[in-house]
Amino acid sequence: MKIYLSKYHKLSEKGVEEILLNFNAVGQSFFTGKKRRRNHIKVVEIDGIKFNIKSFKQPNYINRYVYVYFRKSKAERSFEFAERLMTKGIGTPKPIAFAEETSKGALTKSYYISEHLEYNLTFRDLDLAKPGHEDILRAFTKFTYNLHEKKVEFLDHSPGNTLIHLNNGNFQFYLVDLNRMIFKSLNFTERMKNFERLTSNKELVKIMAEEYADLLGKPENDVFKKMWFFANSFFVNRGKNRKVKQKFKNLLGIK
Structure with a gap:
């Protein structure tokens, strides 16, 4: 097993390897009681400090070799992107290590370890009927604007991938699930498209468009039209795709 450690914590390579070799027996699953996910995340405590260990699902046959020789x-990527975000002053749980196991030239297992972060909610929990949530939404929009200004395109900018710590009104945002990210200047269309996965709620989109337009110095209507176009298109298409998949499963007798 190859293990790469960061400068943010002095865990020993031997200690990390011991935990990973006993991954199934240590710690607590992060999504206990919820629908099984593609990747398995556990919370492990070491010397009084909690860490998240993400065990990635084994890649398909072709990607097992692609991830060794070509990509x-x-x-x-999660580890490197976390380090890049931190140098840009963008919140993310501190990267601790990543590890890879290979066999006969193919990737068999891979893990990403980060410091565990306590948080209050995610974008998914925002509800305009609750006091203070509009302020959080506006602050989240400003956070996204700052990502774009710092040349970060977070491709998995979805409802559960930004952790929000309230901190007595000083809202702090932390990106997670980092392996799909591009660092480049974003044009207006790319910025608007980056909001598409967040919500199909038109009222939420209106508020984000209003806030983003003010930050960008662009007419609010132009921002809303483009932002809503991408968000609505994304969720309509996702709904259609899910129906097609369900029909296919029904034909095959898969539940």
Whole structure:
């Protein structure tokens, strides 16, 4: 097993390897009681400090070789992107290490370890009927604007991938699930498209468009039209795709 450690914590390579070799027996699953996910995340405590360990699902047959010879693994990308975000002053749980196991030239297992972060809610929990949530939404929009200004395109900018810490009104945002990210200047269309996965709620989109337009110095109607076009298109298409998949499963007798 190859293990790469960060400068943010002095865990020993031997200690990390011991935990990973006993991954199934240590710690607590992060999504206990919820629908099984593609990747398995556990919370492990070491010397009084909690860490998240993400075990990535084994890639398909072709990607097992692609991730060894042609492209960095999801674990390595998560680690490197976290370090880049921190140098840009963008919140993310501190990267601790990543590890990879190979066999006969193919990637068999990979892990990403980060410091565990306590948080209050995610974008998914925002409800305009609740006091203070509009302020959080506006602050989240400003956070996204700052990502764009710092040349970060977070491709998995979805409802559960930004952790929100309220901190007595000083809202702090932390990106997670980092393996799909591009660092480049974004034009207006790319900025608007980056909001598409967040919500199909038109009122939420209106508020985000209003806030983003003010930050960008662009007419609010122009921002809303483009932002809503991408968000609405994304969720309509996703609904259609799910119906097609369900019909196919029904034909095959798969539940």
